[in-house]
Amino acid sequence: MAGLILGVDGGQTSTVALLATRTGKILGTGYGGPANHIHEAGGMERMQRSLRDAVLGAFEQAGILEIAVESACFGMTGGAELIKQVAPQFIRADTLSAYHDVVTALAGASVAAPGIVVIAGTGAIVYGRDRAGNEAKADGWGYLMGDEGSAYDIGLQVLRAAAQARDKRGADTLLQTVVPRFWHKADLAGVRAVLYTDQMTRADIAGLAWVAFCAAESGDKVAQDILANAGQRLAKAANSVIDALKVVGQNPMVYVTGGVFRAGHWVLDPFESNLKHFSPNVEIKMPAFPQVIGALLLAHQQTGAAIDEPFLANLRQTLPARLQNKSAAPNCDDLLV
Structure with missing residues (x-):
């Protein structure tokens, strides 16, 4: 669907998807299970289920019925090479890319620099x-x-x-x-x-x-x-x-x-x-941002649009608190009694 972009982070413990407008407003967030270790027994099916759950969850939260975007980018701990055959089973994207999640991690950290x-x-x-x-x-x-x-x-x-x-x-x-x-x-x-x-x-x-x-x-x-x-x-x-x-x-x-x-x-x-x-x-x-935002930034770039300050300001304002970078030290009170 024109005007919508999708970023997905498929990790070792969980998967998260963000659906946003091309102005940077995040409309929906979806979550799924782990999306790595695809070569283990049942690994491929687990990855497909995790990605589908996260993507459909983002659309559901946004209240959008048509599962389609102008641009999508997936950052994967493993299996990035399989995304172009897996993702079209549950989403239509005019432009689709997939990278190892280190690429999306750098994109989020450096704002795609x-x-x-x-x-x-x-x-x-x-x-x-x-x-x-x-x-x-x-x-x-x-x-x-x-x-x-x-x-x-x-x-x-x-x-x-x-x-x-x-x-x-x-x-x-x-x-x-x-x-x-x-x-x-x-x-x-x-x-x-x-x-x-x-x-x-x-x-x-x-x-x-x-x-x-x-x-x-x-x-x-x-x-x-x-x-x-x-x-x-x-x-x-x-x-x-x-x-x-x-x-x-x-x-x-x-x-x-x-x-x-x-x-x-x-x-x-x-x-x-x-x-x-x-x-x-x-x-x-x-x-600057978590790696799922890195995927969203790369999806945005794929449309030919520039990453400008109004776009980043919208991302900051609409990024769910759960996904914001956490740097607080662990609490030791219960351990050192």
């Missing part, structure tokens, strides 16, 4: 694009081969530090106490009893990044070192992208996003110092 985005959530990846359109990427290899500096990586280090302290193989640390408390277990033996079962997911282990933050805030040197190490690893990946794009002598914009950076200065300070040692002129910023 060149730059570098460092994403550190359950996994970790760095992506950059220069003014000429050249691209570079580092990490994103998954939890077995990479994801260094991610919440999952931090979680593994937390578990090992707690076990080493228990055995007197490593430094004494508050982690030995707070890890069992985090999972409502009596001790580390209770943690081990569930850790090697299908009850424990990668997301559960990534949740221990919160434990590391709380212990660091309480003065625990081991936890502080774990978070500093994460910042250093993320900086190393970012430096790799800066080098690949040959922007070392310039003033590259680096945007940081993801739950790991909610740890604040424990991660950001070593990240910044290591980054600026390699590229002194780098500027570190928080994202």
Whole structure:
């Protein structure tokens, strides 16, 4: 339908779709389940269902019956190459594009400008694009081969530090106490009893990044070192992208996003110092918008329209509170009792 644009973010835990006018007014928001791991049993069907639920939900909230747009852009954790055969099953779009979600993450962070985005959530990846359109990427290899500096990586280090302290193989640390408390277990033996079962997911282990933050805030040197190490690893990946794009002598914009950076200065300070040692002129910023807005911005550009301030002002005014960037530190009150 002329005058409407759609942005979709298909992620590891959920999917969100935004329907908007070409003036930037968001009319409807829809949600669906996870849209990744398409090669697992039932993965393709799950992705289709999640995308359909999110897109139709956005149209339903907007009160629009005809499921059609002038332009649509999908940012996908996995399966971007399949969107052009999947999406037409539930939506008609005059122009349709799909990218890996690092592309839409950068678009949202930088308002579709060149730059570098460092994403550190359950996994970790760095992506950059220069003014000429050249691209570079580092990490994103998954939890077995990479994801260094991610919440999952931090979680593994937390578990090992707690076990080493228990055995007197490593430094004494508050982690030995707070890890069992985090999972409502009596001790580390209770943690081990569930850790090697299908009850424990990668997301559960990534949740221990919160434990590391709380212990660091309480003065625990081991936890502080774990978070500093994460910042250093993320900086190393970012430096790799800066080098690949040959922007070392310039003033590259680096945007940081993801739950790991909610740890604040424990991660950001070593990240910044290591980054600026390699590229002194780098500027570190928080994202302007979440990555689903990045998809919406790219959909808008596909119509040939410019991204101007009135358009951005409408986005800011109509973006649901649930989707606004959250950077508040975790609450440690319940953990450190």
